[in-house]
Amino acid sequence: MFRPLRGTQDLPPEEMAKRLRVFEVFREVAESYGYQPFEAPSMESWELLTLKSGEEVARQIYFFKDKAGRDVGLRFDLTIGLARYVASRRDLPLPFKRYSIGKVWRYERPSAGRRLREFYQADVDVVGSSSPLSDAEVIAVAVDCLRRLGLRDLTVRVNDRRILEGFVEVSGAPKEFSLDVFRAIDKLDKIGEDGVAEELRKLGLEDGQVERLMELISARGDPDRVLSELEQTLRDVEVGLEGCRVLRELLEYSEHMGIGDLLNVDASLARGLDYYTGPIFEVHVRGEEDVGSVAGGGRYDTLIQLCGGRPTPATGISLGVERVVLAMERKGLFSDLGPGIDVYVAPVGAGVGKALEVSGVLREAGFRVYVDVMGRRLSKQLEHASKLGVRVVVIVGPREAQKGVVALRDMELEAQREVGLERLVEEVSSIVQPPRRRGLSS
Incomplete structure (x- = not known):
């Protein structure tokens, strides 16, 4: 028997419904901020994918040669395709605010609930603005989305890559080691302080440099206090002071957006991708720290x-959909998800034609209607409807068709009555409410 490959998963209807809820809320929130939909290919050239991803991510890329012998890989995030697109479109009106929802692939070690090799991300990006206002806005979009999904107790860690560059200079470590230092610091949550210190020593840093770096990245907490400390530490390092200045501006905008109380400066935040150049950020759900960050991103001004x-300056944030779903499951936020079917129409014998007409009327009214296509006995259809979890069954046989009525059965109450066709929508609505009707332009 064949099974999904390790690190991948099947998503049956009840699981896919959870992700569709996340997608729907994310899309609504992104569009409420004026972001437009965008989709890039799942496959890109190997050269593009490894341009500025970093050594660890490059090792995780699914790589192959296509039939023309070209080196190709599956995208590891939704950003690199956007950067390629913008680079090729010099006529693109800027700023360009986009959102994307799609699968990405990384050959990582799978772990329950946290890491898969194929998973969904949902991104918003602002291309063409260097203002910290755009960084604050993408954070606000993510926070707004998570709150709408019911995850209200959030914290946002922020830092700036230039502050980390300043740390390298203050510690006396060679500047050319900066990216390697950032990659080591990014492993803090996985391998702990001792592990990071050992990684830094493996790079060739002296014990004094390692100790100083570990001391510097320990600064975290109240933004004003931490930034004041960092400004004092980095007083002679221009690049580090610029990072502090930008974070102060980002924090000010965040206050006006109503999310300032969520933000904390964390000098150990590094983010793993090499293309980050300025502010970086991660969103966590309080009490669900073992889930990891549910959203993260940063500024990438050189990638395009x-x-x-x-x-072209740019910034963005990505929701890790699987982690969002896990956090929501733990908090019971999917308890209201039904079967995705409002009405089960059961044709009996020669009543199939009228049953199809009835199903059309119900769909026009906004109901999600399942019509049995097996030609089974009524008892089998009722058993099937029960297994699907559908509450309302509309039975249409030749007798009902001739009389211009249907039999309306409430599976929960085990009650059944005849209803005239002219009152069918009203009677069904008294039992189940149709979901909001959606037009193609919604």
Whole structure:
């Protein structure tokens, strides 16, 4: 018997419904901020994917040669395709605010609920603005979405890559080791302080440099206090002071957006991708720390130029959909999800034609209607409806068709009555409410 490959999963209807809820809320929130939908290919050239991903991510890319012998890989995030697109579109009106929902692939070690090799991400990005206002806005979109989903007790860790660059300079470590230092610090949650210190020593850093770096990245907590400490520490390091200045501006905008109380400066936050250049951020659910960050991102001002475009600032954030779903499951936030079917129409014998007409009327009224297509006995259809968890069954046989009525059965109350066709929608609505009707433009 064949099974899904390790690190991948089947998503049956009840599981897919959870992710669709996340997608729907994310789309609504993103569009409420003026973001537009965008989709890039799942496959990109190996050269593009490894342009500025970092050594660890490059090792995780699913790589193959296509039939033309080209080196190709599956995307590891939704950002690199956007950067390539913007680089090729010099006529694109800026700023460009986009959102994307899609699968990405990383050959990581799977772990229950936290890491898969194929998983969904949901991103918002602002391309063309260097203002910290755009960083604050993408954080606000993520927070707004998570709150709408019921995850209200949140905390946002923020830092700036330039502060970390300043730490390297203050510690006396060679500047050319900066990216390697960032990658080591990014492993803090996985391997702990001793593990990070050992990684830094393996790079060739002296014990004094390692100790100083570990001391510097321990600063975290109240934004004003931590930034004041960092400004004092980095007083002679211009790049580090610029990072502090930008974070102060980001924090000020966040206050006006109503999310300022969620933000904490954490000098150990590094983020694993090499393309980050400025503010970086992660969102966590309080009490669900073992889930990991449910959203994360940062500024990548050089990536589009590296893809062949003009110098173009950009920032974005990504929701880890699987982690969001896990946090929601733990808090019981899917308890209201039904079977996804409002009405089961059961044709009996020669009543199939009228049953199809009735199902059309119900769909027009906004109901999700399942019509049995097996030609089974009524008892089998009722058994099937029960297994699907459908509350309302509309029975249409030749007798009902001739009389211009249907038999309306409430499976929960085990009650059944005849209803005229002219009152069917009203009677069904008294038992189940149709979901909001959606047009193609919604």
